[in-house]
Amino acid sequence: MSAGRVRSVVIAGGGTAGWMAAALLSRRLAPLGIAITLVESTTIGTVGVGEATTPAIRDFFAEAGLDEAEVMRASNATAKLGILFDGWTGEDSGFFHPFGLYGSPSNGVDFHQYWSKLHAGGNRTTLDRYSLASQLALSGRMMTPLRPAPDYGFFDWAVHFDAALFAHHLREVAEARGVTRVDARINRVERCGETGRLLSLHTDTGAQISGDLFIDCTGFRALLAGETLGEPYDDWRTLLPVDRAVAIPCAYREGAAPIEPYTRVTARAAGWQWRIPLRHRIGNGYVYASSHLSDDEAAATLRATLEGEAFAEPNLLRFTTGRRQRVWVSNCVALGLAAGFLEPLESTSITLIYSGLQRLLALFPDDGMNPALADEYNRITRLEYERVRDFLILHYWANRRSEPFWAERRATPLPDGLARKIRLFAARGRMVRMEWETFADPSWLAIFVGLGIMPEAWDPLADSFTSQQIESAFGRITRDVAKLAASAPTHRAWLAARLGDSAG
Structure with a gap:
């Protein structure tokens, strides 16, 4: 040496x-x-x-x-194909953030530009129909990614x-x-x-x-x-004011419940709740702002939403x-x-x-x-x-909930880089890739569209194809994505085969 x-x-x-x-x-x-x-x-x-x-x-x-x-x-x-967001734009609303691509680009034009053109014309087919990761997750299925794969079939996965x-x-x-x-x-x-x-x-x-x-x-x-x-x-904390979390693991409900291959995050009055399905239990937690909710209230809210027997007393975490x-x-x-x-x-x-x-x-x-x-x-x-901080701020700033906590989040002054990203996407669906970004364009697209931020116009090059031509191509993609997803085993069966034992 x-x-x-x-x-x-x-x-x-x-x-x-x-x-x-x-x-x-x-x-x-x-x-x-x-x-x-x-x-x-x-x-x-x-x-x-x-x-x-x-x-x-x-x-x-x-x-x-x-x-x-x-x-x-x-x-x-367990496998994780993305995150399901519940209630962020109001009660009974929801969207999915997948680990994968949407559709296929064509002639150097991003897929979402063609999708924006059709959406402006009245076509309301949601983005997740063009994402294999989304369709697998929402149907409780899992498969090993195809390599090589067509763009619309490309996805990745993480773990819980x-x-x-x-x-x-x-x-x-x-x-x-x-x-x-x-x-x-x-x-x-x-x-x-x-x-x-x-x-x-x-x-x-x-x-x-x-x-x-x-x-x-x-x-x-x-x-x-x-x-x-x-x-x-x-x-x-002036940008991301949540400063508490309470966690309680619990059992699955009785019976052979599905093991969802995604994290669920549900908007609550003063923050949001996570649900993470493992093979032996479910992880649950409420992340909240102590200025809007007491620790006891947060723990009570979390307890009331558990779907099975609690495995531990509430674990309180304070952070800045x-x-x-x-x-x-x-x-x-x-x-x-x-x-x-x-x-x-x-x-x-x-x-x-x-x-x-x-x-x-x-x-x-x-x-x-x-x-x-x-x-x-x-x-x-x-x-x-x-960069990660700004991505998280976007989730809060674009909410449409009525509670005081969420109204305050909409009034949060945005960092310059995030404000620029939002302006350019809202103007023409333009994605801005900054140095050392953790999240790629499809992730930003999922959050923008999921929270209701839509481009005012689309790339003029998307007009190289008529709306009828785009709809025909998009129809083929949705059919192929649906077919691939339907051919996959359930997440529970995939785990059993991959890990060589029972999953649950």
Whole structure:
């Protein structure tokens, strides 16, 4: 090993973020012989974020060298094809955000431009009819994506899983690869008096764990980046004011109920409620603004909507939406909740953990910790968090509900980038792709149209075809999508076949 190379990485904290870091780094850094130590205490609970994910989780499985089916079995996972939104534009309203494409572009013109033209002419066929992911999900079916596939047949999928079981599985994998786990509380962090760099963690068992690079996975406390290094936190509650969540897992109703391959998010008086179907239980939670609803009222509302026996007492979580101004400070990189928090409306918590790890590997330092690497890491992280934040703001701003909480959301001043996106889409369906966006154009299209933001005009090039020609082509697409969806097994049967055991 050459002089100046990082020789040891210390991960402070376990949970989802800590063990994702341990599993991925132990594989990617193996050729360098870098020692990896994770310090966590079994006496400290974890938040357990990320029961729902985006398709990026399956990229993480592959990069970390994990067997997808094995992970799913170990964490009681199910497939996720997207998110069903209930009640966001009023009672009894709904739309689906799929992980996939809509229709097919033609002659260099996006599919939604032709769809806008037909819609303006009175054709009310909904977008989800042109999405295989949507049709599979809404019919309770699942299939392995076709490769290659026609555009209208292209989709991806994510997973729902038990976050605690997922972290436990990653721990087993990481320890088998040589990661050292220290079960202890960190009671002191030692820094260099001259440089301010972190030198070691001291624990309540008397251990001293030294390292060259430290990863802060200590959750909201942010022991290293926040408490020790004093990095400020940008509070975004003026833009996203929900600051509480209460969670209660429950049983499925009696009988062989279907396992829906999607997350459901239902608008409530002061926020929204999630429903995440796992193989052994249903995850439920109410995310809300404490300025509009008390904790007791939120818990009572959630209890009243459970479809089966509650498996635990309400678990209350308090949070502040935002991020650290710098995530990489000195020789410390914050990850997960220590880096920032964006509510789980679009299931981005684990995606942000994974992208943070990818960025760290791409900019991996030597023991000199060149500040140019940290500057670039922080620049990208800032943009990524802001892009996700703006996507979430759109969900609230475009609502059509009557309660005071929702009326306030419509009055929220929009960040400039989001306002520009909305203006251009509303003008002519123009999509704007910004640097370090987590969500691609089909996702923005799903939310725009689902919340009632329609273009005033369409791309003039869509007039290369008559409305009759477009309707004929669209008819073929809807028939092909419906046929493919109908040929797929139920989600429960797909799980049983893929995982080799019963699903439920």
